[in-house]
Amino acid sequence: MGKGWLAVLLAAGCASPAAVQTQPMQSYEFKQAQGRVQVALDPYFQVDRAREVFQTAEQFPEAGLLPVQVVIENNSDGEVQVDPFEFRLVRPNGQQEGTLPPGDAFTLVRKAVGAWALLPILGQSAVGIQNDQRLKEFEARAFRETKVQPGQVASGFVYFRVSVSDANLAGSRVVCALRDAGGKDLSYDIPIAGRRDTPAQVAPGVKAADTKGTPISPGGPVKIEGTGGKGVIIRSPTP
Numbered sequence: 420m421g422k423g424w425l426a427v428l429l430a431a432g433c434a435s436p437a438a439v440q441t442q443p444m445q446s447y448e449f450k451q452a453q454g455r456v457q458v459a460l461d462p463y464f465q466v467d468r469a470r471e472v473f474q475t476a477e478q479f480p481e482a483g484l485l486p487v488q489v490v491i492e493n494n495s496d497g498e499v500q501v502d503p504f505e506f507r508l509v510r511p512n513g514q515q516e517g518t519l520p521p522g523d524a525f526t527l528v529r530k531a532v533g534a535w536a537l538l539p540i541l542g543q544s545a546v547g548i549q550n551d552q553r554l555k556e557f558e559a560r561a562f563r564e565t566k567v568q569p570g571q572v573a574s575g576f577v578y579f580r581v582s583v584s585d586a587n588l589a590g591s592r593v594v595c596a597l598r599d600a601g602g603k604d605l606s607y608d609i610p611i612a613g614r615r616d617t618p619a620q621v622a623p624g625v626k627a628a629d630t631k632g633t634p635i636s637p638g639g640p641v642k643i644e645g646t647g648g649k650g651v652i653i654r655s656p657t658p
Contacts, residue, residue, distance in 0.1 A: 461488040464613040475528040482527040497600030511590035521557040524578035586616040
């Protein structure tokens with residue numbers, strides 16, 4: 420029976436995480452434009468919303484983990500360089516938090532593995548397999564350093580750590596530093612607000628695309644999963 424469950428978990432661990440839906444830019448509450456490059460933020464404040472994306476969401480409040488989906492739309496004539504480790508969460512008192520690498524973010528919520536499970540004769544435990552699968556989830560959905568080409572949209576999650584006792588994020592802002600093709604800095608200072616202790620109010624979104632690059636909506640843009648856990652690229656439909 421135990422081996423059967425391990426086989427199921429191993430199979431699940433090999434599966435790629437499902438695509439996370441991306442909405443049209445105008446539907447995001449927190450966004451800012453610099454010229455023809457627009458950045459939108461979608462903080463996953465509440466557990467009931469985060470659990471649709473992360474299997475470990477129930478542990479986010481006690482770990483102080485805040486995932487924020489970042490969507491960058493480049494309508495300029497040149498590529499835009501993005502390094503998510505140059506993003507900062509700035510609190511009302513001026514305190515700043517940098518983005519966590521996916522592995523560090525997962526460490527905050529990983530399940531402990533008993534010492535008995537480390538014995539070679541027993542092989543990998545079910546908890547260990549679950550941890551591997553959930554780490555892949557964090558890595559696959561993270562916004563990686565990338566260059567957004569003209570006419571494209573890039574999307575992915577950045578992870579911040581906040582105080583466990585801080586339920587109200589009102590007055591906070593996320594500072595995003597981008598760079599255009601000429602090396603000019605594009606600075607975005609985007610206020611966010613929300614509570615981590617109330618049920619989520621999720622606006623209806625468009626249907627998520629699959630990993631094969633199918634249309635998000637009839638006649639609309641096409642979402643294509645990035646390789647190596649490098650987020651998502653959305654291509655506008657050909658005129």
